[in-house]
Amino acid sequence: MALAYDQLKTALSLCTGTRKAGQQCNGTLYLCGECGARGCKQNQGTCTEQAFDVLDKCIKCGAHAMQVAG
Numbered sequence: 277m278a279l280a281y282d283q284l285k286t287a288l289s290l291c292t293g294t295r296k297a298g299q300q301c302n303g304t305l306y307l308c309g310e311c312g313a314r315g316c317k318q319n320q321g322t323c324t325e326q327a328f329d330v331l332d333k334c335i336k337c338g339a340h341a342m343q344v345a346g
């Protein structure tokens with residue numbers, strides 16, 4: 277079980293977007309259960325690949341259907 281958990285954790289992908297300051301985001305990726313948008317969660321406008329704002333709202337469709345992406 278411990279091994280399976282480690283593999284699962286390693287398989288979690290990180291955000292490849294770029295933050296305002298120019299560094300790679302590496303934030304946890306989330307998935308919108310409504311429209312399928314995938315990205316990190318940040319203050320709006322922080323990362324080029326973000327999909328959710330800090331209130332868990334999908335920036336693309338406005339739904340509150342945030343899920344952790346596998």
Ligand SMILES: [Zn+2]
Pocket residue numbers: 291292293294301302303315316317323324325326
């Ligand atoms: Zn990001």
Ligand SMILES: [Zn+2]
Pocket residue numbers: 308309310311312313334335336337338339
């Ligand atoms: Zn959405």
